[in-house]
Amino acid sequence: MPHPRPVREPLPVCAVVPRISQGQDSGTEKMAVQGQRLSVSGAALLRPARIWRGLRSMTFAIIMLLVILCVVIAGSFMPQDSGIRLVYESRWFYALNFLLMASIASCAIRRSKGVYRFSFRVPVVHRPEFYRAADTSCQMTATAFPEEATRAAVKALRACHYRVELVERDGRSYILADRFRAMRLGTIVSHLSIVLMVAAIAWGAIAGWLDRSVQLEAGGQAVSLGHGTGLLLRSDSFDFGLYPNGLPRNFHNNLTIIENNGAGPTHHQLIDVNTPWYYGGIFGYDIHQADYGVAARLVVIDRSTAHPVPLSYCTIQLSTPQCGSQFPSLLMQPLGDGTYQPIGTGLSAFYLPDRDLAVTLTFRDAVPQDKLPPTAVLTVAKPPQHAGQTMRILKEQVDIPVTTRTFNGQTEAVTAQPIDVGNLRFAILIRREAFVNIGHNPAVPFIFASFGLILFGLVSVLYFPFSRLWLYVAPSDSATGSSVLLLRGSAEKSRQSFKRRFADIANRIQRELRAVSADPVTEGAHQ
Template sequence: MTATLAPPPRKPKPAKRLRSFARRWWHQLTSMRTALLLLLALALAAIPGSTFPQRSISAVEVTDYFAEHPDLAPWLDRLWAFDVYTSPWFSAIYLLLMVSLVGCIIPRLGVHWKALRAKVPDAPKRMSILPYHREVAPGANQSLARAVLKQRRWRTTVREAEDGTVTIAAEKGQLRETGNLLFHTSIIFMLVGVAVGSLMSWYGNRILSEDKTYCNNLQQYDEYGLGAWVDETSLPQFCLTLDDFDAEFTNGGPTAYDADVSYETGGETGDYHLEVNYPLNIDGTNVFLIGHGYTAVVTYTDRYGQTQTLHQEFLAMDAALNSEGAFKFPDANYNPETGAVDDDAEVGFDAVLVPTYDDSTGMLIGSDPELNNPVLALTAYIGDLGLADGRPESVYSVNEAQIASGALQQDNDEVEVIGVGDTMRLTDGSSLTFDGVEQYAVLQVRHDPGGPIVLAGALLLLGGLLPALAVRRRRYWIRWNPDGTVETAGLNRNDYDGLDEECDALTAEIAPGFEPPQPEPDQGSKP
């Protein structure tokens, strides 16, 4: 007798193995546990963005970090530590999280839609095995039962068996799953909105004094940020003029401020009354009024009698608008006879603007933000301002590094306080006259197409969170048996302590005369 060897098992084809591999990993990616892990990974990946300075927020801070850490900074730059939110690894986690949530939610939406349209499941043959079970008198009325359940917004299904058994199956609480799905869908909306905002939004901040005009280009912004898909050519073309600004103060603090502006775009002009939280919209771009301050006007006369008038914005230091700023004159002391600027004869002033100066107190800093008695506290420096090296520096102070190195020398040892119309004279024969104070408005121009998407996500989140937390899903059955007995039963699909009480209330309405069983008293332990 010859033994027959079984053929070796055939290996699946490569295409089938690939489909099986892809299906297995797709199910793994779209599981809720994976989505939670990716959400945690996204939170961890965002930590470097708050640890290291970001180019999209402040390129100056990134430059300073390179100067302070010349060995470490290039390695961090290779890892996108200064561009975290546009880095490939952050984008990969972000994209995987969105795919995971979409793949997780869409099948659940289909299952939930089918469940909403399906009939309520029938009760088990032995209703006594359910957590809530009662036997009631035969007087329970079927028509009354249907009316009561409909009035209380239970979804019902009536079944009649061949032996005469009639069962009403009722269900309530599907809004819990609806809210759960809305909550998770809201996360997708927020992720999409944040991504769209990061790629396509832009903003610019501008300090604008009264009767001044600026046009919408990057060179005229004091600070700006662009999305990854935005460049200067994408900005809408318009110009805006601050015609008038008004601020109201009460008890030493601002209570309201507004501005009258005029604008021109595409050959069209218009006027607008700009208020806080009431932005001007130009071609889908909003212009917000976010702050205000003071501009000091001074005239500098050099040793040769040549004058320069400067309108310099000051930065508020406190609620009373005591402000700091600086006046810089790199072209001072130009000799008209030789056509040359004197070496190391640049002039700068560190200044503090006090809106209301009270000389009776002996204190420089005032407590009233209104312009009742404005003064300038000035410290003069002569030498090299350090503007020729091309490094960016603050417009609100004289370069401290130049002072520390001795390139700038203080003109005298005292701080001089002058009022409007007064003049400070320097030892080289030049002088600075305080001409007056103007007001300025702080404007923010912003375009954020992701904002409405994030708002929709926030509304979905609130709309889904309430039913997901408050609604309890439960089922209730009434059965009329052929022998005349009537049974009711209930089943809790979630943690719900009030199931027995709710089912007893329903049974009492459906079967008049029904008395719910009283709980047995707790006898306690006997000695």
């Protein structure tokens, strides 16, 4: 003998019926497509189809995210260059990221159809049982015909800012109402945009280039941008301001670009630290003010010849000495305490190979704001000839005044009193030096676009909570013209606050029903 069907207890009038459903969004309205579990053991796990399905699952994406999180944390405890070399720019880290992006992309694409259908292809008509089997539901009665009750309910739902779809069939009304249904697509948008962003960054790294610390002497020669651009870049003037304590305040670099390797038109732009020059727009080349300093160039003249000529020399400063007759410069930088010092940890000096002499330049005076150092210290020395020998100073002159003079239309500083050592006369020209970073990244527009889309997706999903209501209106007693209304609601997030909102909506509907009722609504009369 079959068991009798259990009698369902009647719903209280508009009572919110909570259902404790751990892990489920909204009762039977669970999304059709969700991440699939990898819970099968044994040889079945190794089947290619299962592996492929596993790789496309959300579980795999979450595991990858966790792994990358751990790796990134570990890398942050390493010295930055080692961390970048061994972790962040290693092939295996790229592979992990590629797997994650592939997983996110496939997962998002796989879910997109389901999310679209969940948002836009929702059936309006359901059987009455559907309205009772929900996390949040209630039942109302009204002494009004179903048509009037439907109109009142629609009015109430619209007043609560719900979009309403209405289907009337067999004297019954079926209503679907929702808020922010399009925002549900934000999850797909944000996930795909993350993939777009990473792909754009990768493309930019491959197709773009960045030259760091390109040296430009203010008022000096133009340098070529290279990379087949045919562009020359020149600094017409460069000013740097210092705070009273010697720390840098800001830089202003007046740049000129000459097209066609110097034969074409020129373009000018003033840049500073936060205002780069996007030459050619966002798809062109960007020039950033990176660093600053002072370039010192030695003028050494052999007076023993009939016609004194400048001698060529080398600068010994960084890793590779620079030599030539084009006056390579020694680079100086403020120490922050008001004095300048040549850049370089080891010996920083000019070197004359023909005479085996070294010339050093330092400034020891406080530097007033926006000014070059007022005095210099110049030393001419004989470098050590063999191990154990020290440098022998031939001449040292302190407090040499530094004055300015106009040279090729540009103002530059010069040590006013040259010093003589034998037949050689030494003087030093000083110019401000700008360092710029020059780059080209064709992916920048796509990176910006992905930023916007990610934000749009996150904001739409997390700030505009999606909720949906179904309402069923049917005649309960055709003789008296009364109706019964079943209201069902669901929300994916914030279920507590939705319960309160659901109660408010139910109250609103009841108020509208009372307004259209011939006789005031007899609440709870039909339970």
